[in-house]
Amino acid sequence: MHIQGLAHAASGYHKVLEDNRKLYNQVQDLKGELLHAISLGIVLVFICGRALKTYCTSSGSIRVYCRVRPFLSGQSNYLSTVDHIEDGNITINTPSKLGKGRKSFSFNKVFGPSATQGEVFSDMQPLIRSVLDGYNVCIFAYGQTGSGKTYTMTGPKDLTEKSLGVNYRALSDLFLLAEQRKDIFCYNVAVQMIEIYNEQVRDLLVTDGKIRNSSQTGLNVPDANLVPVSSTSDVIELMNLGQRNRAVGATALNDRSSRSHSCLTVHVQGRELTSGAILRGCMHLVDLAGSERVDKSEATGDRLKEAQHINRSLSALGDVIASLAQKNPHVPYRNSKLTQLLQDSLGGQAKTLMFVHISPEPDAVGETISTLKFAERVATVELGAARVNKDDADIKELKEQIASLKVALTRKEGETEHIQHSVSGNSERYRRKENGSSNNQRLGDVNDSNSFRQPMGDVGNIEVHTNSALRQKRQSFDLDELLANSPPWPPVISPNKIMERMKRKCAQANSSKIYPEQSYNMFVGNNNISSTDDMDDLDAATSDSSEPDLLWQFNQTKLSGIANVIESKTKKPNSKATKNPDLSRNLNPMLGPSPSRKLPNGVGAPLYRSGRQPAPVDMKRRTGNRK
Numbered sequence: 296m297h298i299q300g301l302a303h304a305a306s307g308y309h310k311v312l313e314d315n316r317k318l319y320n321q322v323q324d325l326k327g328e329l330l331h332a333i334s335l336g337i338v339l340v341f342i343c344g345r346a347l348k349t350y351c352t353s354s355g356s357i358r359v360y361c362r363v364r365p366f367l368s369g370q371s372n373y374l375s376t377v378d379h380i381e382d383g384n385i386t387i388n389t390p391s392k393l394g395k396g397r398k399s400f401s402f403n404k405v406f407g408p409s410a411t412q413g414e415v416f417s418d419m420q421p422l423i424r425s426v427l428d429g430y431n432v433c434i435f436a437y438g439q440t441g442s443g444k445t446y447t448m449t450g451p452k453d454l455t456e457k458s459l460g461v462n463y464r465a466l467s468d469l470f471l472l473a474e475q476r477k478d479i480f481c482y483n484v485a486v487q488m489i490e491i492y493n494e495q496v497r498d499l500l501v502t503d504g505k506i507r508n509s510s511q512t513g514l515n516v517p518d519a520n521l522v523p524v525s526s527t528s529d530v531i532e533l534m535n536l537g538q539r540n541r542a543v544g545a546t547a548l549n550d551r552s553s554r555s556h557s558c559l560t561v562h563v564q565g566r567e568l569t570s571g572a573i574l575r576g577c578m579h580l581v582d583l584a585g586s587e588r589v590d591k592s593e594a595t596g597d598r599l600k601e602a603q604h605i606n607r608s609l610s611a612l613g614d615v616i617a618s619l620a621q622k623n624p625h626v627p628y629r630n631s632k633l634t635q636l637l638q639d640s641l642g643g644q645a646k647t648l649m650f651v652h653i654s655p656e657p658d659a660v661g662e663t664i665s666t667l668k669f670a671e672r673v674a675t676v677e678l679g680a681a682r683v684n685k686d687d688a689d690i691k692e693l694k695e696q697i698a699s700l701k702v703a704l705t706r707k708e709g710e711t712e713h714i715q716h717s718v719s720g721n722s723e724r725y726r727r728k729e730n731g732s733s734n735n736q737r738l739g740d741v742n743d744s745n746s747f748r749q750p751m752g753d754v755g756n757i758e759v760h761t762n763s764a765l766r767q768k769r770q771s772f773d774l775d776e777l778l779a780n781s782p783p784w785p786p787v788i789s790p791n792k793i794m795e796r797m798k799r800k801c802a803q804a805n806s807s808k809i810y811p812e813q814s815y816n817m818f819v820g821n822n823n824i825s826s827t828d829d830m831d832d833l834d835a836a837t838s839d840s841s842e843p844d845l846l847w848q849f850n851q852t853k854l855s856g857i858a859n860v861i862e863s864k865t866k867k868p869n870s871k872a873t874k875n876p877d878l879s880r881n882l883n884p885m886l887g888p889s890p891s892r893k894l895p896n897g898v899g900a901p902l903y904r905s906g907r908q909p910a911p912v913d914m915k916r917r918t919g920n921r922k
């Protein structure tokens with residue numbers, strides 16, 4: 296009986312041993328998975344750390360483009376001061392009084408007299424597009440009077456599709472891109488237009504035209520009307536209004552000379568549809584008044600007073616640039632309204648481009664040389680690293696992702712513990728069984744037996760080892776703290792989400808088109824503004840040179856792009872929906888507001904603030920002495 300009892304106990308023991316072995320193997324598998332997850336986490340943290348470091352330390356200089364105005368009609372027999380242009384270099388013939396010979400200057404880009412408005416814009420397009428990615432952008436046109444600043448930024452007096460300037464094209468392009476991204480982002484766009492006239496900041500979108508510059512902090516002029524725009528036609532009508540209100544006067548050098556510095560500010564807010572993250576970008580398109588020699592411009596009276604203010608503010612700009620170039624601790628921004636206006640863009644974290652203009656006439660060579668020298672100095676000014684303006688939603692999103700990863704880890708841990716408990720339970724059950732069939736002494740004997748304990752000992756060691764390993768990892772893994780002390784970072788769509796979407800949508804995908812066939816461009820036929828129809832173009836177009844941009848693109852455009860590809864696969868082109876609704880009424884809207892669509896109080900109701908009402912579009916010029 297005793298031997299039979301022992302044989303029975305022995306067979307039970309072997310069975311438990313077998314179960315334990317199986318469980319032990321499962322624990323090993325789970326441990327492997329856990330280690331895999333942890334190493335993936337480490338790689339992720341390493342990549343994020345590197346990216347954050349680059350993001351925080353990279354910086355750039357102010358970019359400088361140069362454009363040479365062609366001779367105007369009636370100047371065909373003039374000899375140009377421009378000797379030649381090659382890549383980013385321009386060589387000027389200098390007369391004897393400036394030391395006869397040639398002087399060369401280097402810039403990021405030089406456009407010759409034959410460059411078209413479309414060519415000029417396409418070079419700036421990636422920079423402009425980055426405002427939709429949450430960057431602050433500033434483009435300012437600089438140059439002596441009559442050198443073509445207004446032509447570049449707005450266009451000539453009689454606008455055509457081909458001659459539209461940067462301002463119109465930029466807004467049109469932003470709407471185009473916003474439309475292309477509508478499955479990923481919901482964008483709101485609003486514009487302000489101000490001018491600095493005789494050291495007074497004026498709102499160009501109100502009737503009385505005069506506002507307090509209460510902020511004194513750079514480009515934010517909170518009292519200026521901020522008018523929401525949702526289409527190119529809104530923008531064109533507003534810009535027409537602003538242009539009509541702008542101070543312009545005839546001088547001996549330019550029959551339509553800007554007597555003020557004007558700034559069109561475009562505020563963009565984008566909400567990422569899946570995460571709710573908010574991006575805020577701001578773009579300032581500044582047309583400076585031209586420096587002028589009053590003896591040449593023959594200015595008297597009001598023109599003279601304007602010229603003095605213009606020259607004084609441009610000289611203040613020169614002082615600011617000199618201080619920044621020499622890295623002086625004190626930069627005299629407060630010496631003029633213009634430098635206050637540009638403060639964020641010259642010394643901040645915006646992407647800034649100066650578009651310097653020169654005239655080709657020999658009698659302007661003195662101004663041409665000094666303008667180009669100034670521009671070279673501007674090119675040395677270092678900017679802080681351009682930053683994406685993002686609300687905390689992205690950090691929230693990342694924290695949520697971390698939390699879900701932690702839950703996943705805890706679940707894995709729980710499973711491990713559960714298995715270990717099962718293993719212990721089995722032993723316990725076995726012990727209880729043993730208890731039932733033999734006396735305490737025998738159980739004690741069994742428990743004391745080294746051979747019996749051995750497998751349990753192994754499992755126990757694994758448990759202790761695993762937990763301590765996890766504890767150690769958690770300590771070095773404090774992403775919460777890392778993120779709390781980090782600058783904003785674009786949201787990363789969870790790979791799971793993408794995979795889910797891909798699985799869901801791939802089955803339905805039967806079209807090879809990435810985007811529905813669309814034509815949002817207002818300019819039918821002669822299309823100077825390129826439209827991006829595929830993801831590669833979109834990537835290229837939204838890219839700029841800095842690494843953070845590339846990372847941002849990767850996170851935002853690529854990942855979102857995958858989703859977009861999937862989402863749009865099943866959409867059929869809709870000729871009605873895809874045609875720009877503004878197209879028909881905008882074929883020639885820049886020549887004046889459409890008679891069939893007068894703006895009630897300007898364009899739309901002010902979105903962000905009420906107070907002043909935008910002026911009616913057909914308002915008359917405010918001052919009699921302006922053109």
Ligand SMILES: Nc1ncnc2c1ncn2[C@@H]1O[C@H](COP(=O)(O)OP(=O)(O)OP(=O)(O)O)[C@@H](O)[C@H]1O
Binds near residue numbers: 652
């Ligand atoms: N690239 C160009 N192609 C053809 N015409 C041009 C070009 N640039 C300028 N012009 C013409 O030259 C004249 C002066 O240009 P514009 O008014 O733009 O100069 P500006 O620098 O803005 O002058 P100001 O500082 O006095 O306002 C205008 O008649 C304009 O149409």
